Amino acid sequence: MASVTSTGRTRPIDAQGDPLVPRTLLARRLRALREARGIGRRDAARAIGGSGSKISRLELGRSGYKPGDVAELLTLYGVDDDERATLLALAEQANARPWWHADGDIVPAWVRPYLSAEQAAKLVRTFEAQFVPGLLQTEDYARALIRRVAPEAEVERRVEFRMRRQRVLRRRPRPLNLWAVLDEAALWRPIGDPETMRAQIRHIVELCRRPNVTVQIAPFGICGRVAGDGPLTLVRFPQQGLADMVYLERANSGVYPVRPQEVERHWHVFNTLVTEASPPERTPRILAGILATY
Structure with a gap:
């Protein structure tokens, strides 16, 4: 290339x-x-x-x-x-087939550009208010979440696909750098049984120990006050001259603002979230407190 x-x-x-x-x-x-x-x-x-x-x-x-x-x-x-x-x-x-091609029947058209970008990126910054982001989910958490929206016959295949996405965090020699900000509400919202939530929180603690993963916890309600309508994801590529991608996941759709002013505005929104969230070094302590309640 x-x-x-x-x-x-x-x-x-x-x-x-x-x-x-x-x-x-x-x-x-x-x-x-x-x-x-x-x-x-x-x-x-x-x-x-x-x-x-x-x-x-x-x-x-x-x-x-x-x-x-x-x-x-x-x-x-x-x-x-x-x-x-x-x-x-x-x-x-x-002209090559995208990496998700074999699973195209379970991958909505609106998310395909983001999935391609995620695998090619050097940095993904994401904010989620309702659920743990897909790159941080355990199998059981993903399974319980997917079961809410997908036919039972597709659940395991969708779970496997989500786990395959996460390999980008472990790829060599350059793993993806992930910076995630979670509204605390996402961790208090039960997905699956209590053990599923306990395992999910412990999993995030483990991921925070990786040098390429940063997780911050934001106070309740920050979404409506700062981030607007929902999840926000920013993608930066290693190739010089490629513009950053903005991906806004919405109900059964995805929005990709491309105007420079819009991209800059969404970076400002994310930087505001980073400022208002607890510092990354406090994340394990916050998660330990939430874990003790499950």
Whole structure:
């Protein structure tokens, strides 16, 4: 895979096995190359026998990439041999199946971009008011939660999928850095039996000992006062030039604000949550107090 450097060139990077990053990088580079040559979308489209809207889709990462089309565009843009080879490799990777493809029938369309981003990210910051975030859940907690909304025949498969997601916290050599802020109400809301909740709280305590996991507990009611309508997740990628992703999970839907002002506003919201929540070093003590009541 390749990333875009500060000079606009591309360089190899490690792949994470999902097409989101290569597709995004290729889309951005194709647009930059076209604009640098002063070529309009219609003229670019004629080179591949397509339309201006097709060029727009390619430059937004919303279309598959035919190697022949990419090769024709690179010739039109006068790309040298080294970058041409890198971008053609990106085009091949951009057409790969996402890591969740085999379970696509149980993965709603609105969460798929986030699941791809989560696996490619270097940092995820998340706030949850009602439940323990998926990356921190135990099997039993996940099972009790999933059983509320999914057919019994799908429960175990969905639990296994959620546990597989969590491998990103243990991947080598660069595990995902996770910073989670939980409204204390999420830990007082019983999911499953008392033993399930005790095991879940102990699990969070164990995860807090990892250098790549930070958990803070926020006071009751902080969601409506600071975070608005519900969960908030921010994703930062290791590749230079890739914008942060904002993911707002809502009832049976997901929202992905992309305007820079919106992204900046949601970072401000999360930073406010961090400030108002108890410091991370107090988290084990808070959890121990909650654990004693179950």
